[in-house]
Amino acid sequence: MSVKAAEKRKLSSNMEDYLEAIAVLKKDEGVARVRDISRLLDVKKPSVTGALSVLSGKGLIVHERYGYVDLTPKGEKVAGSVKKKHDMLVRFLTRILDVDPRIAAEDACRMEHTISPQTFEKLTGFIEFVETCPTGDRPDWLKGFDRYFKTGRRPKCKIRQAGRKTKPGK
Amino acid sequence: MSVKAAEKRKLSSNMEDYLEAIAVLKKDEGVARVRDISRLLDVKKPSVTGALSVLSGKGLIVHERYGYVDLTPKGEKVAGSVKKKHDMLVRFLTRILDVDPRIAAEDACRMEHTISPQTFEKLTGFIEFVETCPTGDRPDWLKGFDRYFKTGRRPKCKIRQAGRKTKPGK
DNA sequence: GGGATATGTTAGTTTTGGGTAACAAAGAAA
DNA sequence: TTTCTTTGTTACCCAAAACTAACATATCCC
Structure with missing residues (x-):
């Protein structure tokens, strides 16, 4: 079996929530920041950072350290x-x-x-x-x-x- | 704060599932055994034992070692x-x-x-x-x-x- | 430019609920 | 009774996802 890093497995509802939040923020504010995701979902910032790294690993978002968060096309599709x-x-x-x-x-x-x-x-x-x-x-x-x-x-x-x-x- | 052992906190869906399974088994087979709960919910037996001890602690079921499982009135209410x-x-x-x-x-x-x-x-x-x-x-x-x-x-x-x-x- | 302040990350812990392996008790068979 | 099989339990371990505390960057203001 080929080693697929970007797992295809079904997302947890938690991760779906993060994607949704990012989409909402992008639409409402233009960009998505850790702080805003944190507020929107009512979780602490480290939890957001953690989730983002998971979503990154699955190829659903793009996020560089200390930068904004963006959805990949795949991420957009799920969020949508x-x-x-x-x-x-x-x-x-x-x-x-x-x-x-x-x-x-x-x-x-x-x-x-x-x-x-x-x-x-x-x-x-x-x-x-x-x-x-x-x-x-x-x-x-x-x-x-x-x-x-x-x-x-x-x-x-x-x-x-x-x-x-x-x-x-x- | 008063020490409340039997927490009133809301049950997780997992625990609700266990209660439901127990109720089903009691109705269909007369009694609920660990083995059957395990089959019904498609989890391993140790997971069942673990869940039962949690539910016991909350006063929702009665379960003595190696015996059948039964719902308390409170447990019945939730399951119902x-x-x-x-x-x-x-x-x-x-x-x-x-x-x-x-x-x-x-x-x-x-x-x-x-x-x-x-x-x-x-x-x-x-x-x-x-x-x-x-x-x-x-x-x-x-x-x-x-x-x-x-x-x-x-x-x-x-x-x-x-x-x-x-x-x-x- | 050099600090405050705000924001983001890392490290480590906790909680839940699942799993394995190994053992203990009960029941059936002999 | 002794043995084999089934069932239940214990003692771990693992993963997800949250948290706190402490550290690292960015930003803003002077």
Whole structure:
């Protein structure tokens, strides 16, 4: 077997977080510094230095001593894919389930590392399905959910409403 | 500071997994043995012994040397809450998004440890909303999603649909 | 240019949770 | 009972990823 220094093995969620942070900083501030990564992820600076050396070793970032941090194309790709998952999750949680934005963001930060490609696809399709609804706003059935969640009662259903065994929820 | 031996601190996902496994085994086989936990979680036996001693220390299980493992009421509670999240996620992924059951199970195993209480609530409500739909089966809008996902086309919308019902092009 | 101050790195420790090797106890077989 | 096999435990070791303390550079200001 050839000795491959730049491991192909899957990244830990921690390392994914570092890449994501670097991407965010580059976008928001133009450059990524150890200090800012440290603040953003709420870890101490030596932890950042350590992580950077790992990511360097995998060919995901470029970092020279005391200098800025930059993503390689490979690193960009990973960061981008994580961010896409993150954004999708936030969108799903806030726009469809109406979860509090703060909580949605936190959940997304954790779930973005664990979601499978297939679930990502499906969820993305679902959001798209909702958001491109011809009625413009939230589709009616989704408003039905809002109401169901708040009151435990479902809205009148157009399809035959015989008898109705009204027990809300369980 | 008072010396609290049985820490109240949040459990790691690993420890949650052990509790869950123990609960599963107790239910399926009557008792939980080190060997079976080891198989179920795909770790070696010494890792199990180690984990058990941690969980014991937290008052979540009872385990005497060379004996069976049992959950304390506290342990049951934790295991139950994890399982509830697991089942809910599987249900959501398979029944609503139509994710492959195998993949759904794997996703659930990872996500069950990261989902917030609020998101759990919302998601549970959403599933309930769908499953108690008066039309019995999948609600129409959900069938609309199935179709949208497969063909890229949304079903005819009752609300004004100017002409066009042509190609199944995506 | 020469210090303060801010920023980055190194070295060494800790915590978690996995692994091996070797041993100890329990159970089945004889 | 004695022996073999299975199961569980102990005593290490390893790796990831965080931390602190101390040191090294850079930067800014005078």
